[in-house]
Amino acid sequence: MTNRPNTPPHTPVRRTPWPEAAGRALATPMQPSVVYTSGSPDELDAHYEGSEQTYAYAREGHPNADVLAAKLDAMEGGQGGIVVGSGMAAITAVVLGLCQAGDHVLGGNQLYGKSLKMLGTDLPRLGIATSTADFTDVAAVEAAIRPETKLILLEVVSNPTIRVADVTGIAALAKKHGILLAVDNTFTTPRSFRPFDHGADVVIHSVTKILAGHSDATLGYACALLPEHNAALAMASSTWGLTASPFDCWIAERGLYSFDLRYDQAERNAAALADHLVGLKGVKRVLYPTRADHPDAPRGAELLGARGSHMVSFEIEGGRAEANRLVRAVPELPFAPTLGDVATTISHPCTSSHRLLSAEALAELGINEGFFRISVGIEETDMILGSFTRALEAI
Structure with a gap:
């Protein structure tokens, strides 16, 4: 039986140089290296x-x-x-x-x-x-x-x-x-x-x-x-x-690479959702920059033109109990403190982004237990509107 050497002649511990080739990757390479070597x-x-x-x-x-x-x-x-x-x-x-x-x-x-x-x-x-x-x-x-x-x-x-x-x-x-x-x-x-x-x-x-x-x-x-x-x-x-x-x-x-397409579709959905929410029972107010009833509508038109973004906020009648019922009625809409996902998400500032503010500070901002922020996604428009119709019916 031949004894193997303790150290192989080409140990894998040594770094192998990256192959050089005339062709270049079309997709951006991902390079997680913590450190980069220098020649001197x-x-x-x-x-x-x-x-x-x-x-x-x-x-x-x-x-x-x-x-x-x-x-x-x-x-x-x-x-x-x-x-x-x-x-x-x-x-x-x-x-x-x-x-x-x-x-x-x-x-x-x-x-x-x-x-x-x-x-x-x-x-x-x-x-x-x-x-x-x-x-x-x-x-x-x-x-x-x-x-x-x-x-x-x-x-x-x-x-x-x-x-x-x-x-x-x-x-x-x-x-x-x-x-x-x-x-x-x-x-x-x-x-x-x-x-x-x-x-x-x-x-x-x-x-x-x-x-x-x-x-x-x-x-x-x-x-x-x-x-x-x-x-x-x-x-x-x-x-x-x-x-x-x-x-x-x-x-x-x-x-x-898909940002323009995603943003434009989400924005169209957001404008449609804002108009839809205004007509639903139990909604006290809707905030969307391109709507004529927005408090800053003239300024929004001056700065943004017809671009209202993908974000809608609205307030329902009632408090925490009604907010809980709304969220639970539409499990297909993720309740999550985020925005900008490809899918529509709901967030509740009182329990997420603004939870550290005092009741007085929240009231000054116009945020209460019935206030929701919606990050509108790129789903089919009717799918989104239907979900919010069911959500408002639940309260």
Whole structure:
């Protein structure tokens, strides 16, 4: 019997070079590597000095994030944006990259719940002062500006109250006072609205939502007009560990190829659902930007034209008991705190996105136990309308 050597001549532990070929993959390759090798200390030094475009460590950047960011840049009309681990990570990168202790950040009083929590609780712990104002009222925004105000953060269409911010007026104020304007464009997307065309300095997205569109990737995006600001965002992302997963970037980039088709169909369904809900017994109010009864209808028409997005909010008569009955009556509609899936989903802000707000704060926003936010999907329109007819009949 021949004894085998203890170490095989070609151990699989050693890395095998990637095959080189004249042909290139049509689909984007997914590259999950944590680290990238360099040919010498000089080459690595050149990378960090910025004279050579390459990769070293995935927390600092990787190919799948750059491919996705380039596509989002093209959609928004920007250049040099970054992809990070979530929509909140994108907001974090913007604030930590562009602000410091002693600065003041002014946010809309109807921002997403976690954005309000960041403003109300977390940034003040870091020495960054914050306050909020009604962004549908430009006079209220100007009254809230301080000498130390560094950044204004707004959502074009608020989550979940579907109010339309006075972007034109606020952009003029920001320019007048030398303040950076950051616009969260998650609801509207570049299909409906491009903030850089309306005076924004920074654009933010939760890519998790309708851009990726399939509820299987958690990502955010931020892009600034000025290269030095983008460099600050990238440094904040690397330092604070806001890195995006290569796999999620790969999934989201694939989702973008169908984005226009998905968005347009979901938007058509949302407009039809909003009109349908108005006629159903038990509905107190419906919020959709293109409807004439929307409180910001003229501004919505000015900023968005006929594009109302895929989001509808409505309020039913009654409270928690009626809300429970509505949700249980339509198990085919996922009850989930998300938006932008290919299928229609229902969320209840009081128990999800805005659950940390006080009863007084919720009342001020117009959110109560009967308030629902609907992320409308791409199903057949009649299927969606039928589900909500049954849901309202149940209460």
